[in-house]
Amino acid sequence: MGNDMAEAEPTAKRRVTIREVAERAGVSMATVSRVLSGNHPVPASTRARVLRASRDLDYVANAHARALVGGGRKMVAVVLRQVTSPFYAQVAEGVEAEAASRGWLCLVGTTGGDPQRELEFVQLMREEGARLVVLVGGVVEDDAYRERVAHYAQALDSAGARLVLCGRPSPDPDIPALVVEFDNEAGAHAITGHLLSAGHRGIVFLGGLPGNTALDARVAGYRAALAEHGLPPEAAHVVDCGLGRAAGHRAMTQLLKETATPQLRKETPDFTAVFAGDDMVAAGALRAITEAGLRVPHDISVVGYNDIPLAEDFNPPLTTVRTPAEELGRAAVRIALRDPEHAAGAHHLLGTHIVVRDSVQPPPQVPRDEAPDHPH
Amino acid sequence: MGNDMAEAEPTAKRRVTIREVAERAGVSMATVSRVLSGNHPVPASTRARVLRASRDLDYVANAHARALVGGGRKMVAVVLRQVTSPFYAQVAEGVEAEAASRGWLCLVGTTGGDPQRELEFVQLMREEGARLVVLVGGVVEDDAYRERVAHYAQALDSAGARLVLCGRPSPDPDIPALVVEFDNEAGAHAITGHLLSAGHRGIVFLGGLPGNTALDARVAGYRAALAEHGLPPEAAHVVDCGLGRAAGHRAMTQLLKETATPQLRKETPDFTAVFAGDDMVAAGALRAITEAGLRVPHDISVVGYNDIPLAEDFNPPLTTVRTPAEELGRAAVRIALRDPEHAAGAHHLLGTHIVVRDSVQPPPQVPRDEAPDHPH
DNA sequence: GTGAAAGCGCTAACAG
């Protein structure tokens, strides 16, 4: 058995090959192959012998050798920023589920938001022969991005693979990439309308990320809703703190401090509601508000975006926009696999809807700093 | 270009091969290979020509062909129930991060808790030549399980691959599998002690799953702590509702109903605190308690397990046991890759600690149903 | 029906 030196890494040992199975069964390699793939008529007796030998040896085919000669395994790759984001995790699960149900293998890669790692991963998937790669999540759409994605699309396409963009734009409609995303503008418009209907006029958007397509669309929907209610453009107040619980917490704390200080008050308009860029930002904001001794929704109303699984467990349960993330993932592979010719360059928009919980109520009658202390 | 029939699935087209690069550069395939692997001295001029040609053709090596001749790519596979569980997602992220930092590729597979799918996935990983497979999550340890895992271990080992079990037991210490897990019993013991110190005596454990190794260990720690505080064995009350938010919600609702009904009261002992099997169960329980018009921690104290990222955003922020999930994932690959000889059969236990937030306080002085209505 | 033989794309000896 092994020597007593600790080796650094596992090295692939020689595995049982089809030849050994053939010898044991007393047939040729070709026959074994035929039995195992089951696509060729083979008499039951031979068949049984081969199966027996294969079982005895605990044979598993070498996927690489098989891929080399055949078309290779059907594999789809999902690329996302991180799996620990509930939203991305759901998308990944959707892709995985849809892929698995069709007998495809699914590979998940994370980039941490680094374009370089994204590029490396896509390259890797080309080498591995992935037939479908799904890029998930909003991005800042600059020239570098456009060039990168155009290259992915071209490269993947020339290898017969497909590219689908989830929640991010195609650099060019003529490029062989399919985009599937939520209608962020409509969702943001709707939830802003919900706040407006409750009587709020000072609504701040927390979590802008200029250049990020998903967030920009939400901001656009927010501004549009404000305008439709006859509010002047200055009524819009977007804080570009980016996404994440920590960012939301920090920005909200800061905002609260500014509003509490008369001098700073002029620059930071008064507000009675916050529209968080996503539910994680909302979580941070909720926490900051509580820490400041204020209550949601009594003093400030808060809404989020995405309706992550735990949004109803927040304090208070969060009113938010439901984006069926798992369905996004499923749709990505379903559409990409359905009719490629029509799909390439197509743009699919998935609908969203508001889910009302307890984080919104009409604004208080008196400004916060003039109100009596609320009962303890 | 393409015909106008919609094809069903993307079929791998012929990709650019090393031979084409060689022809374009006017050298042999071997030279191209040498330049690209960079492990052989090649004059700068030739090198440049080859690189140029490779770039022009947008060549990427065929990973399968490469794997067939070389050892294959360094690949680790993580298998878990689902990625949408915050805890599992963190473990996966840990594995991914540690793997990536060593230049290994990481593949994530989900089973939905189905042993059959688990088996298929492990088989698949054998075919693909994964060098390390990490199985994550507690299981019910029956004979079928033991046999299955023994088989994985043997099969993987004979192919030179390694198996690591995260949070699940090895069927036999002599088997070539490494186990890395948290000390569930100690964690449960500690948090039960925390409840006991606050004065609670009626503590129900919500979320048992008989046979599941992780949960059984937590229940054991819970019982041990109760016993140490001089409580009789009957003081332990475990509700076997299993894991998940929905299960926690349902079970808690039921429990509350029983306790509120004098007739049922005898069978369901009175309690002032609940120890949820994990944070998701806690989320459901919290919600159920609120819906019943009770308050946490005023009327009932609640603790969870795992300290998932949003536990501090629950209502109220949850006191729970922190299990560094990402570290579990990192440790799994780190240990497995470090010294295999010593590692095989080894058992690593990772420590946990309590994180105190706002869901625990001393029990109320008067039983719930005799207390006056709390102020609205 | 079943075996022999020809590669799939690449790397690693082995010559020159």
Added chain:
DNA sequence: CTGTTAGCGCTTTCAC
């Protein structure tokens, strides 16, 4: 230094 050659393990014609 660089080209030629021999496979890696498998599937798939093409004969028998």
